Amino acid sequence: MNQRLSKHTLLLLAALLFTSSLAAAIWFVRFVYTGSYTFIFLLWNLFLAWLPVLFAQLARRQRASRLGRWLWGGLWLLFFPNAPYLLTDLLHLGQMGRVPIWYDLIMLLTFALAGLFLGFASLFWLHDLVSKKWNQVTGWLFVLVVLGLSSFGVYIGRFLRWNSWDLLLNPTVLLRDLADHLLVRGQFLETAVVTVLLTAVFIASYFIIFALPPQLARLEQ
Structure with missing residues (x-):
């Protein structure tokens, strides 16, 4: 059983690496064509999207202590939140010309999908860990809470321009800025709507991906 899980994990990691490499290659072709470092921030955002994968793998190790997990x-x-955050980079479409807009659309979509797949893969691993540690209901509650919090985190990153590490390095300033933002009625409404919509999209997407393996297994029988 462990061997099968190990092979599955390696296959999934290989697929994630391929998707990320494809996104980086599309950016590199754009760089060669234009000679401009435009959109180089996508590479940094993609790197950040890989960190949840690393941390999830470290958390689910069999030898990991309770404190370590x-x-x-x-x-x-x-x-x-850095993984699904790549979806919001689609807002840059058409803002930085010099190549056909369809090329930038494909590039941004590839980065967005890579980020979403990286996030969902890491979520799936910890979803499985929580379900085995407690039960299925707790596992799904974990998923819903995480996706809700991550949607809020994406909003903070995109609209308030805060980073994940600021919660550790500048927690007081971040919380004060967030409180000032939410006290304005119009901004509070915007925050709520964006967070709810993103949460709904993430939950629907995760449900579809989660449901695919059993369906594919039935087709093979």
């Missing part, structure tokens, strides 16, 4: 799990939760 809480530590790696906490870091995973802190950096998890």
